[in-house]
Amino acid sequence: xxxxxxxSQGQTAEDPFQVFWGGPDRPPRFLRNLxxxxxxxxxxxxxxxxxxxxxRDEGLAETLVQASRRGVKVQVLVEGNPRTGAVNNRxxxxxxxxxxxGGNLRVLSHRFVDNRFFRACRLHEKLYYFSHPKPRALxxxxxxSGNQPEDPxxxxxxxxxxxxxxVLVELREQKLVQxxxxxxxxxxxxxxxxxERFMNESNQVIASGSTRILFFPxxxxxxxxxxxxxxxxxxSLRMAVSHFNDPGICKRLLTLARQGVxxxxxxxxxxxxxxxxxxxxxxxxxxxxxxxVHPEGLPMHNKFMLFNTGVKKTLVFGSMxxxxxxxxxxxxxxxxxxxQELYPLFQCRWDEMMAERQGWQx
Numbered sequence: 559x560x561x562x563x564x565x566s567q568g569q570t571a572e573d574p575f576q577v578f579w580g581g582p583d584r585p586p587r588f589l590r591n592l593x594x595x596x597x598x599x600x601x602x603x604x605x606x607x608x609x610x611x612x613x614r615d616e617g618l619a620e621t622l623v624q625a626s627r628r629g630v631k632v633q634v635l636v637e638g639n640p641r642t643g644a645v646n647n648r649x650x651x652x653x654x655x656x657x658x659x660g661g662n663l664r665v666l667s668h669r670f671v672d673n674r675f676f677r678a679c680r681l682h683e684k685l686y687y688f689s690h691p692k693p694r695a696l697x698x699x700x701x702x703s704g705n706q707p708e709d710p711x712x713x714x715x716x717x718x719x720x721x722x723x724x725v726l727v728e729l730r731e732q733k734l735v736q737x738x739x740x741x742x743x744x745x746x747x748x749x750x751x752x753x754e755r756f757m758n759e760s761n762q763v764i765a766s767g768s769t770r771i772l773f774f775p776x777x778x779x780x781x782x783x784x785x786x787x788x789x790x791x792x793x794s795l796r797m798a799v800s801h802f803n804d805p806g807i808c809k810r811l812l813t814l815a816r817q818g819v820x821x822x823x824x825x826x827x828x829x830x831x832x833x834x835x836x837x838x839x840x841x842x843x844x845x846x847x848x849x850x851v852h853p854e855g856l857p858m859h860n861k862f863m864l865f866n867t868g869v870k871k872t873l874v875f876g877s878m879x880x881x882x883x884x885x886x887x888x889x890x891x892x893x894x895x896x897x898q899e900l901y902p903l904f905q906c907r908w909d910e911m912m913a914e915r916q917g918w919q920x
Contacts, residue, residue: 693732699861798858803836876893
């Protein structure tokens, strides 16, 4: 059994997914090393599509360049103006140039603010597509934002994603995989701006079986809004959120709580990511709100929601935060799964994080 099988869920070749967790209870750099292994597995003539927000890992950048030089078509799309300044610049230098990726590196910098909430749009998706050994797409929360040797001051600002809580889910069902591949290619090629939310491509839903994928920004929010509408007084909602400052979501949760829905929230510890006013409102209305405060300052970067109506269980995960920027301006990716196969795996991870948090308080 490989280290990735040992620390993942969804083990067999027939499973339509495999879940890989990063965190303090996993080997350091686990998800980063998983991506490196996937790069090495793609032969000449294969294809890698890589979309991320932060990209500081120079070793991974060099590995992508080596793949390109051996005949793999490598395309990388990275955010040009991340919140923490010029942190992507060194990797951009490695990937740029005719002897590296050349025109197959695109740095996305939006010229216009979002036209609804005046938030600057950012590329916040995390999507990694590999054509070999079989076409697969990894999606979730992990950015390759660490580096070796590390800059402690910078890591304090960004958070140690190589050791903190993160997840990547490998999707294997080919309708979903090829839909994500087409989306990545479109993202690499198109002209971006605030008009995107009105485009059919942005509002499409890729669906197969009990799983569907939503892209943001989008003008048609019905698919997202309906997730909350299905809850009633016998239902429950558990939310692992690293960023939460959207008043609309806050109001919706308070309404559900008044209707008798049991709501639990595990949030990032920093007040910048989850302001105090959110915490006060949640606690005032009987919502079980807790912060993940790791003794070493490691982040809780997971982003998933567990909806249980009493009849149906729905898992929602991806790159999207519950913030104004994320919901209404950013490029985000959200997976909605009702298969009942993924739900218990994320429920288990929720229980593990809560037990971990409880252990610090003893």
